[in-house]
Amino acid sequence: MLEILRATKTHPTAEWVHARLRRDMPRVSLGTVYRNLGQLAAQGVVRRISFNGSVDRWEANVDPHHHFVCDRCGAVVDLEVPVDGALTRKLGRAAGVKAERHEIRLYGVCARCTNKR
Amino acid sequence: MLEILRATKTHPTAEWVHARLRRDMPRVSLGTVYRNLGQLAAQGVVRRISFNGSVDRWEANVDPHHHFVCDRCGAVVDLEVPVDGALTRKLGRAAGVKAERHEIRLYGVCARCTNKR
DNA sequence: TTGAGTGCAAACTATTTGCAACTGG
DNA sequence: CCAGTTGCAAATAGTTTGCACTCAA
Numbered sequence: 001m002l003e004i005l006r007a008t009k010t011h012p013t014a015e016w017v018h019a020r021l022r023r024d025m026p027r028v029s030l031g032t033v034y035r036n037l038g039q040l041a042a043q044g045v046v047r048r049i050s051f052n053g054s055v056d057r058w059e060a061n062v063d064p065h066h067h068f069v070c071d072r073c074g075a076v077v078d079l080e081v082p083v084d085g086a087l088t089r090k091l092g093r094a095a096g097v098k099a100e101r102h103e104i105r106l107y108g109v110c111a112r113c114t115n116k117r
Numbered sequence: 118m119l120e121i122l123r124a125t126k127t128h129p130t131a132e133w134v135h136a137r138l139r140r141d142m143p144r145v146s147l148g149t150v151y152r153n154l155g156q157l158a159a160q161g162v163v164r165r166i167s168f169n170g171s172v173d174r175w176e177a178n179v180d181p182h183h184h185f186v187c188d189r190c191g192a193v194v195d196l197e198v199p200v201d202g203a204l205t206r207k208l209g210r211a212a213g214v215k216a217e218r219h220e221i222r223l224y225g226v227c228a229r230c231t232n233k234r
Numbered sequence: 235t236t237g238a239g240t241g242c243a244a245a246c247t248a249t250t251t252g253c254a255a256c257t258g259g
Numbered sequence: 260c261c262a263g264t265t266g267c268a269a270a271t272a273g274t275t276t277g278c279a280c281t282c283a284a
Contacts, residue, residue, distance in 0.1 A: 014249080029266045034249060036264095050170050053274095055248070068214045079212040092223055095196040097185045098231070099223035106209055106216035114215070131274080146241045151274060153239095170249095172273070 001036055005046060005060035011067075011076040013055045051076065051105075064101055070110035079106065118153055122163060122177035128184075128193040130172045168193065168222075181218055187227035196223065 004020050005012070012020070018033045037058055040046035050056050051069055057076060066079040083102075092099035121137050122129070129137070135150045154175055157163035167173050168186055174193060183196040200219075209216035 027266075031250080031267075032265055035251090038250090048170055050167050053165055053167050053173050056170050066208070066212075068209075068212060068216060071217075077212075077214065079208065079214075081208055081211045088223065091183070091196065091198055091221065092185075092225070094198045095183075095185060095194075095223070097194065097196075097223060097225060097227065099185060099225040100188075101225070102221055102223045104208065104219055104221050106205065106212070106214060106219045108209070108214060108216040108218070110214065144241075148242075148275075149240055152276090155275090 001033070002040060002045065002060065005058060009078070011049065011057040011059045013057055015055070017058065049076075064103070066104040066106070068106040068108070068110070070113055071107055072109050072113040075110050075112075077110070079104075118150070119157060119162065119177065122175060126195070128166065128174040128176045130174055132172070134175065166193075181220070183221040183223070185223040185225070185227070187230055188224055189226050189230040192227050192229075194227070196221075 018030045047062050064083045068077040088099050088102045135147045164179050181200045185194040205216050205219045
């Protein structure tokens with residue numbers, strides 16, 4: 001399962017992982033998928049992310065990084081841009097909170113959706 | 118209902134709004150709360166936000182702004198720090214996506230939680 | 235009189251959990 | 260054998276929806 005997550009750049013839902021996993025193990029249940037994803041997340045080797053009230057998504061990239069989210073199709077893309085630790089501290093100081101880390105989410109319409117219509 | 122949302126700095130759940138609303142209208146149902154929040158959101162005067170698989174939250178501050186989220190208690194605080202439009206463009210350019218806006222989420226332990234224990 | 239808005243309860247969706255069966259070591 | 264996994268189905272939690280009803284205009 002970990003391999004499946006690592007092999008995709010999409011940020012799949014549990015449902016997607018389940019479908020994908022079934023190719024090799026036709027009898028795995030969705031419950032097991034959730035159980036194992038939860039366990040992997042507890043070990044910190046996988047991470048659950050949620051975007052605006054939609055289904056939860058999972059990613060194997062647990063290093064700090066940012067995301068781009070398509071307003072139209074909901075696709076999530078990792079940004080290949082270094083996370084700026086100084087920015088965390090600067091923003092935290094300016095806002096009067098003790099922040100340990102931060103995540104930036106860019107929103108817009110992805111290339112694929114722009115091209116349709 | 119809009120007044121209730123505007124009057125709080127917390128980012129309440131529908132449940133919270135419901136409870137609060139009941140003080141004045143003891144018979145409102147949760148369904149109505151959801152219905153009206155949805156409508157306000159459609160009008161763009163209110164916004165739904167979700168954090169890490171937990172319950173959806175609502176805020177009346179629809180201007181672009183950033184958030185601090187407490188890792189321990191889940192409290193959400195608006196950051197009084199201007200949103201840097203140039204940063205959106207810069208990050209988008211660097212990552213090769215067309216971003217229209219961005220949101221930064223700071224994570225850490227809030228003052229209240231730090232003081233306990 | 236009427237229709238927009240409401241309460242209520244049932245429906246839905248995503249996720250979690252209890253439990254008995256199964257399997258590899 | 261037996262401890263740990265699993266499938267399955269039922270339970271939960273949050274949210275949405277259908278419908279009959281009410282009340283201000």
